[in-house]
Amino acid sequence: MTRPVTHETVTESGDQGGPGVQATAADDKRRVGDSVFRLLATGSGLTILVILALVAAFLVIQGSPALLAPAETLKTQGYGEFAAWVAPFAFGTVWAAILALAMAVPVAIGIALFISHYAPRAIAQPLGYVIDLLAAVPSVVFGLWGTSVLAVATQPLYLWLNTHLSWIPFFGGQASGTGRTILTAAVVLAVMVLPITTSMCREVFLQAPRLHEEAALALGATRWEMIRMAVLPFARPGIVAAVMLGLGRALGETMAVAMVMSGGRNITFQVLTSNNPNTIAATIAQNFPEAFGLKTNQLVAAGLILFLITLVVNMLARWIVARRAEYSGAN
């Protein structure tokens, strides 16, 4: 950056007023590189916005015929009145995702803490790789596993839950004979959500400042108390972000859900029956091949609803993270 300024150059160019600060050819070249890089970076940033806008535009344009069509027309040419038709699927989408996260998040945080604060290094690293590897398994494989292995294996458990714990509303109703329920789908989703949530949690746990961990230990905290005092509060925004990433994946996942269960337009919190609420993504995938005309528009409109759900979830996450910003570890 600094060019050596010898005494000679100062006297030589002294008349021009700015010895040593005159731009040289090398400087100009560097400036060009600077602006090219800035252009590239700005371009990439804009591209993502443009893509998002195009997706939104596609959904609105292609979906609007169904959104604007009178209920009567939709009944004959589509799948029925829009709000009443999409509501159960929207419910199913959110319900399946919540079930999946309820199972995945505690496990993900546990694994991440084990890797970051409990396991000896020799175990922690390989375990981290294995978890990341889970993310590389295609969702269709998870779907196959869900139908042919998990559903069969868990069916007796479901029967038991249904017989003995049916007073808990979730486990009520007539238990499915195949095990292909929303609970099975949620377990599959949970496994799929696990890698991304775990690796992100692990990253933020590792970033917890040593300084505060030692402060807690020096006060006589046990390892778990230290984690509660110095690691988890610091990592909270990161955990929320990790959960949201997982939620994004769970909300949009199609294959695993479509393969594991045959859902319908049911709004029910019972997780063991054969009458499962379908998700938006699975509904679109299952119906799209035979759809035409207004039906296609209606499916795209359902996609728009999914898009909005994801958007709201993300905004909610931002809000949660920002709410206690002044207490965050950042300062």
Added chain:
Amino acid sequence: MSKRIDVTDLNVYYGKFRAVEDVTMTIEPKSVTAFIGPSGCGKSTLLRTLNRMHEVINGATVEGEVLLDGENLYGPGVDPVRVRRQIGMVFQRPNPFPTMSIKENVLAGITLNNARLPAARKDEIVENSLRGANLWEEVKNRLDLPGSGLSGGQQQRLCIARAIAMEPEVLLMDEPCSALDPISTLAIEDLIGQLKNTYTIVIVTHNMQQAARVSDTTAFFNIAGTGAPGKLIEMGDTDKIFSTPDLKVTEDYISGRFG
């Protein structure tokens, strides 16, 4: 409230590397003992063995005895967590918990021991500890605001308040002023002068004037060279160490000829 520390034949290791060799010393109660010496001489490492914080680091081990009023801190069946609850520590950089308010920070250690204190008792502890750390007047109107909003010197005094809220037997200070400006340093040094009436204080410092100002006893550590373990060279009354030390190397160090 204040106990005596006897260190006998202490060797401290990081993995295979011996950081401190054969230290034997006595630290008197209700006095300030300063550890001085060049960087890497093991004085901070030794300090961290006194409340078993050394072993928090991977592969770190200790040989020898540290007696707190005759009770070996490294004896079999001794729980390091219990040791740390009796021996408070203040670190080089102020480290109040950023997610806690000033009040919660002071009570952080107390709530570990005994979560169900009545609110009035908690308020009393908060006020006494903050007064003890000369911070009460500055923060009494904003106890529920985050501790990270305070200045560096105030944060360090908050950490001292957090440590003395536990009513420790001993207070260890690892270069407590090295990240602070001179005014804040003066405030902490005054505080140390008051705290020694109640606690046994051990302070590691790079600042020899500070050692001379605040301590009653000074221990000088040195290393033979890079990779060699740190050793206790000379220990005695601060006045003597800084005027007529027994050893030439001590005199060279305190007069600024090396280090």
